[in-house]
Amino acid sequence: MNVDSMAVNILKRGVEFDTKKRYTEALVCYQEGLQILIDRMKEECDDDVKKYLKERVEDYMGRAENIKKLIAKQKESGKFHEQVQIKNNSTGHSYKTLFGRFLDKDVQYVIVEDPYIRNFHQCQNFLRLCELLVTSCSDLKKIELVTTKDNKSADVQMKYFKELRNNLMKYNIQFFAKYSDTLHDRQIVLDSGWIIKIGRGLDIFKPLENKFCLGVYDLDLRQCHETTVDIMHSKHVKQSS
Template identity: 45%
Template sequence: MTQNHVSGMETSAVSVLKRAVELDQSGRFQESLVCYQEGIQLLMDVLKSVKEDLKRGHYRERIKGYMDRAEQIKAHVNQLKEDGKYHEQIKIADDATGYSYETLFKPYISSALSEVWIQDPYIRHTHQLYNFLRFCEMLLKGLCQVKTIHLLTSQDDVDGQQTSALAEIKESLRTQGELYILNIFRFDNGWIIKIGRGLDFFKRPKGRFSIGYCDYDLRQCHETTVDIFHTKHTKTL
């Protein structure tokens, strides 16, 4: 492994761990835990390539510090779940970026996840249907075993677009869906995520060839609030 490659990994680790600390300090524990784990793995990869004892000791000390904090966060989150008190809130500012579905939901997707309930009254216009499709794609890319996705939305289908689009998505996913009205995302691994604007919190891009058109982490957002609960904290939907 070249020195440049090692230096690049260390730079990536510093960036990820800096983000972990920021999330940790703002009380976004589940997200910070993901960043701590990614950063620790990067530092461990760097450690494998270091030969000098002094440097190896330095990296081991840093890794231990971050691992200790990650374990503290795990214990804290598990205790909040057990006590039925887990509640985290993310406030997305107007024009903010960095909130793709993958970024927002990744901390709550685990290998135990097999079933998802999406309750959003506005999955009917073209861009909203594409939002739902992107959400489904995000689940398929995640480290989970989702077998069923339930969509609960309102029916508004003058031109038949909603029906045909959802039928196509359903056929593509080979899952099942239902139609109701609410605004909650529930995972069968215990997480409930409520977004004030549902899936449709992204602003329309300025053009088809503008930054953010393809990469939703670069797409500007409408102001909204995201509340994260655990099922032991919320008795009913």
């Protein structure tokens, strides 16, 4: 039977993520695919087609519920770990795609640790992250950045941070930049418990060929460097000072 191809593709992708143990991504796909099937089932008049759609809905709803329980169990035991391998020159890895599913109303403050938020394109990547946080986390109160000081252009770096701080104040969000000479780890810590560790930090995107090509604004179209993203959960995340 001809089930909506969009739902089929989304649900197939969910199964692929499920098989790779990328459970949170699988859950998002199952939920999106299920909504399409449910909407289609409500509009269907043919009883046979409606019965087929109902069976598919019940099947994938069962898969989604099992994943929810598995994620909850792993979070409770502190053993949740999901890994994404980003291949060299691959696309489809914007910040929203990588970890946007963890950004919601439960997130009130975020700590970003990345030693290389110094020159213009690195600060611009951080700005893109801040945009995503502001649009996704409705109750966001504070963003804290821990990075290293750019000894060659410290004034310019501080200027970028000051401008960002003043802008975020318009959204009632506090921004603090702290400097560390020994910082090496790269991670994003959400007070909801999620911890996203990116091997290269925010600087995963390759330079564009020119300023008028795909990928200038949509980061899912930008080629990436090879790196690994590890996603974990802790009931006791680092507290902001």
